[in-house]
Amino acid sequence: MSKSEIVLARKVHSKILVLRRQKVILDADLAELYGVPVKRLNEQVKRNASRFPLDFLFCLTHTEYDNLRSQFASSSSAHGGRRYLPFAFTEHGAIMAATVLNSRRAIKIAPLCWLIQLEVAICDLKFSWHASTRAVRTLPDTPPHPVASSTRITR
Secondary structure, three states: OOHHHHHHHHHHHHHOEEEOOEEEEEHHHHHHHHOOOHHHHHHHHHHOHHHOOOOOEEEOOHHHHHHHHHHOOOOOHHHOOOOOOOEEEOHHHHHHHHHHOOOHHHHHHHHHHHHHHHHHHHHHHHHHHHHHHHHHHHOOOOOOOHHHHHOOOOO
């Protein structure tokens, strides 16, 4: 990875939240990353709704949004802030958003998102392989259950 790609990956990583047990990025952060206004991102998502199944994005509830607002400084709707609840994009939704946007930055970032996703998948695969081989090594040698080996089925 080049230096600029590493900086971009760190920036993306800092924007990731965990909501509903999923890693997501909010529409405002994704729009900033892709270099488009939030309004344009959301209108493209609505125009291409068939490309965004439920596991690609979801709309935050009022409670979730209020919890996030209490954690981060944000303006109120009375002073020009958000009027609608934000969308939360999963990693697949973020990549799909790049495909429906025509901004230069979104087109440039989409392959990088795929690369990052591939690297994460490979790391997860390596970790699960190491964990499974470690588990196999630590399993005790147990004899077969005595009842199962001596029981005969009779009619």
